[in-house]
Amino acid sequence: MAATTKGPDAEGKPLTLRERKKLRTRQMLIDTALEQFTEHGFDRVTLDALCDAVEVSKRTFFRTFDSKEEVALAPAHDLWTAFLRELETAEPGNSAESSAFALLRDTLLATIERMAAADGGWAQRVRRSRRLAAGAPSIDAHGLAFCDRTSAAVVELVRQRFELSGTRGPQEGLLLRLTVDILVAAFRQAMDTWVADPAEPDAAGLVRAAADACAAVPESLSLRVSPR
Amino acid sequence: MAATTKGPDAEGKPLTLRERKKLRTRQMLIDTALEQFTEHGFDRVTLDALCDAVEVSKRTFFRTFDSKEEVALAPAHDLWTAFLRELETAEPGNSAESSAFALLRDTLLATIERMAAADGGWAQRVRRSRRLAAGAPSIDAHGLAFCDRTSAAVVELVRQRFELSGTRGPQEGLLLRLTVDILVAAFRQAMDTWVADPAEPDAAGLVRAAADACAAVPESLSLRVSPR
DNA sequence: TGGCTTGTGCCACTCAGTGGCAGTATCTCT
DNA sequence: AGAGATACTGCCACTGAGTGGCACAAGCCA
Known part of the structure; x- marks a missing residue:
């Protein structure tokens, strides 16, 4: 499988600040999303709302996840x-x-x-x-x-x-x-x-x-x- | 399973004209879609184009298929x-x-x-x-x-x-x-x-x-x- | 410090999918 | 056969996911 996934590559220890930040927003998005989705239902939470909550642009969301x-x-x-x-x-x-x-x-x-x-x-x-x-x-x-x-x-x-x-x-x-x-x-x-x-x-x-x-x-x- | 599918119920023989028509457009859509999709690629064929080809409104498409x-x-x-x-x-x-x-x-x-x-x-x-x-x-x-x-x-x-x-x-x-x-x-x-x-x-x-x-x-x- | 790379925000855009309403074709009952 | 009830369809406007492009900022490497 080609490395097409956008997930983290938890192997090399020395994470640069950039990568750490990226991982942090990723985790933020995951946590907030799971929370919002379970609370209000998956399709009643718009991406705009989610991104708003995490204070991230929708564009960034799609750089982190495919969908x-x-x-x-x-x-x-x-x-x-x-x-x-x-x-x-x-x-x-x-x-x-x-x-x-x-x-x-x-x-x-x-x-x-x-x-x-x-x-x-x-x-x-x-x-x-x-x-x-x-x-x-x-x-x-x-x-x-x-x-x-x-x-x-x-x-x-x-x-x-x-x-x-x-x-x-x-x-x-x-x-x-x-x-x-x-x-x-x-x-x-x-x-x-x-x-x-x-x-x-x-x-x-x-x-x-x-x-x-x-x-x-x-x-x-x-x-x-x-x-x- | 509830009968939530939109497919045909090929059981009772005496199909009314309405139903026959519906089945015909359904089949038309399937045939044309398979053709267009294989020819140009699934995501390069818009529903508008497909519906145009079959001369059916997009609204009707979604009454026949869920997606x-x-x-x-x-x-x-x-x-x-x-x-x-x-x-x-x-x-x-x-x-x-x-x-x-x-x-x-x-x-x-x-x-x-x-x-x-x-x-x-x-x-x-x-x-x-x-x-x-x-x-x-x-x-x-x-x-x-x-x-x-x-x-x-x-x-x-x-x-x-x-x-x-x-x-x-x-x-x-x-x-x-x-x-x-x-x-x-x-x-x-x-x-x-x-x-x-x-x-x-x-x-x-x-x-x-x-x-x-x-x-x-x-x-x-x-x-x-x-x-x- | 200054250039270089990389990630981000913003904007405009396409397209799938939905709700509503008016019009038309089909069914049904007499 | 004709009239009213009953689908089904077309059109229009709208939401929301997902994308491309470009300017800008933040982290990186001397």
């Missing part, structure tokens, strides 16, 4: 970006199973933990963001599309870093894409159960939910139906 | 709508396996065949539509979101018509959703291979691709990776 939806999705965006970074150095599990699915799952769980550790408010922001997306179709659509693009990048990266085996077809890439999509489906499922559950609003809850959802995949394929 | 993207997605839209209808009367496979996944898969394949049988140009239109979506992020996003909404409706419908078993948890609904999402992932995969393959541009090719993708799901979960 009104993206600011609401920033937490999810950051998660997947971090996931990709994590995947660049991830190694197949030390356990017996070294399936691609397990690798991806473990990397995702590790990423979640790392995000939460690096920023205490992260879990809350993710929940807010997800709730917003659930209520506003256009946000959800953008989120889905972003997931999809990320999936493609994941497939790319894994093929580049690892040797695939366990199949005879010439279509390892296709199988891999399916694997990634299944992981994503499980994660979305986990997200929704986590967001709906008031008991564990912290990152640990999300990790647990994600692990559960991944574990449920084989079961779900053998789920049986009978007419009632 | 500019939706007209490009109409074929996919129709497919999933038909899938839902099909599912209302589908019965678990007569074969030994009566898994939910098999039920959904078979229903989907049957729906594809039925769509193609009812309308010769259908396959071509679907290909065009999919190609458009692949090239225009905003179309793709809308398509994903629509798939998601349909998935929810499918879960709803299956839970209503069938008894689920094969699991001990109280979360059959969650498992089922996962099942549906996996089917959708497989189908999207199939779509892309089918669209990319010039050899079998007819519906039979899509059916084959979809069946293959579904069959590949278990394999994909056991796909193994090793560092290179």
Whole structure:
């Protein structure tokens, strides 16, 4: 994936003042947006109003985000970006199973933990963001599309870093894409159960939910139906 | 799912003139749109231009479709709508396996065949539509979101018509959703291979691709990776 | 300090999408 | 067949997202 995202590149430590300022307005925009959107509803908050509140020109907003939806999705965006970074150095599990699915799952769980550790408010922001997306179709659509693009990048990266085996077809890439999509489906499922559950609003809850959802995949394929 | 879609309800035969006219403009819009979009690019065709070509007011366009993207997605839209209808009367496979996944898969394949049988140009239109979506992020996003909404409706419908078993948890609904999402992932995969393959541009090719993708799901979960 | 780069504000503009209202075509009932 | 009820359509004005261009200011690098 080309670095087309406008998010932060949290790697090189020595941030110049300019960059720090930029990050600060970005965070300002995210926080204010999440707040306003949850308070008044996504489409009842105009960008003009939002930019007014943050004291930033609309032009600047669009230099920071690609669309009104993206600011609401920033937490999810950051998660997947971090996931990709994590995947660049991830190694197949030390356990017996070294399936691609397990690798991806473990990397995702590790990423979640790392995000939460690096920023205490992260879990809350993710929940807010997800709730917003659930209520506003256009946000959800953008989120889905972003997931999809990320999936493609994941497939790319894994093929580049690892040797695939366990199949005879010439279509390892296709199988891999399916694997990634299944992981994503499980994660979305986990997200929704986590967001709906008031008991564990912290990152640990999300990790647990994600692990559960991944574990449920084989079961779900053998789920049986009978007419009632 | 409430009947919020603006698509045709191809069930009651005696179509009144009004409805026939409406359907005709709808089809006109779809055909012209697919043509113009593929020719000049999605965002280089304004709605004004499109409506001009079909000699319809923009207001009328928005009474027929919810958004500019939706007209490009109409074929996919129709497919999933038909899938839902099909599912209302589908019965678990007569074969030994009566898994939910098999039920959904078979229903989907049957729906594809039925769509193609009812309308010769259908396959071509679907290909065009999919190609458009692949090239225009905003179309793709809308398509994903629509798939998601349909998935929810499918879960709803299956839970209503069938008894689920094969699991001990109280979360059959969650498992089922996962099942549906996996089917959708497989189908999207199939779509892309089918669209990319010039050899079998007819519906039979899509059916084959979809069946293959579904069959590949278990394999994909056991796909193994090793560092290179 | 002074030039150089980079981010910002402002302005005007395009285009998707909506509400309202008046006009016309279709339906229905006798 | 004709008249009234019932869609559906066209037109117009409007909101709001998103973009291009240019002048200006703030941070950067000697």
